[in-house]
Amino acid sequence: GENVEQHPSTLSVQEGDSAVIKCTYSDSASNYFPWYKQELGKRPQLIIDIRSNVGEKKDQRIAVTLNKTAKHFSLHITETQPEDSAVYFCAASREGGSYIPTFGRGTSLIVHP
Amino acid sequence: NAGVTQTPKFQVLKTGQSMTLQCAQDMNHNSMYWYRQDPGMGLRLIYYSASEGTTDKGEVPNGYNVSRLNKREFSLRLESAAPSQTSVYFCASSEFATMPFFGPGTRLTVL
Numbered sequence: 001g002e003n004v005e006q007h008p009s010t011l012s013v014q015e016g017d018s019a020v021i022k023c024t025y026s027d028s029a030s031n032y033f034p035w036y037k038q039e040l041g042k043r044p045q046l047i048i049d050i051r052s053n054v055g056e057k058k059d060q061r062i063a064v065t066l067n068k069t070a071k072h073f074s075l076h077i078t079e080t081q082p083e084d085s086a087v088y089f090c091a092a093s094r095e096g097g098s099y100i101p102t103f104g105r106g107t108s109l110i111v112h113p
Numbered sequence: 114n115a116g117v118t119q120t121p122k123f124q125v126l127k128t129g130q131s132m133t134l135q136c137a138q139d140m141n142h143n144s145m146y147w148y149r150q151d152p153g154m155g156l157r158l159i160y161y162s163a164s165e166g167t168t169d170k171g172e173v174p175n176g177y178n179v180s181r182l183n184k185r186e187f188s189l190r191l192e193s194a195a196p197s198q199t200s201v202y203f204c205a206s207s208e209f210a211t212m213p214f215f216g217p218g219t220r221l222t223v224l
């Protein structure tokens with residue numbers, strides 16, 4: 001089955017800095033890579049995703065990159081703000097039918113004012 | 114439109130007790146899921162139901178049973194709770210070719 005590794009487990013930055021979270025996956029058949037954000041005590045929520053036919057995708061201060069050859073993908077947050085503080089999960093899945101994502105273990109991002 | 118609802122929000126059990134976690138969605142989604150979340154372990158799939166009438170095991174199914182009661186409802190049962198089942202349980206649902214949408218979670222403690 002799929003195995004997703006996520007690093008770092010904790011990331012502490014100053015407000016305004018950039019943050020990068022990296023994930024690797026094992027199943028070469030995976031072709032869809034979503035990212036979820038979970039604020040303290042709340043549900044995980046999908047914030048951005050990328051498909052294998054795309055190398056990069058941006059949404060305001062958030063961007064995701066994918067390197068299919070190396071089987072790794074990353075989340076980049078620029079100009080971090082205190083409200084970005086949360087746990088971020090990467091996941092890998094195959095498109096088609098029901099999506100059954102395999103999640104990484106999560107990264108706790110702390111943005112200091 | 115409540116999305117995905119879960120009951121109860123919190124529960125404390127003694128070892129050996131049984132209970133059922135309830136989940137319902139009003140988005141007319143076909144697929145439903147149960148995940149557990151433990152510190153440092155991410156979200157691990159317990160069971161999922163691709164459509165009404167079908168259920169399949171996920172990564173960590175031991176000690177759990179599920180019932181897809183109808184299209185809206187998907188319950189998770191612990192027959193004999195163990196301390197290792199202390200966790201936060203999330204139900205989720207999705208439509209074809211979309212990612213799971215999560216409910217608010219149930220925090221379960223087994224003493």
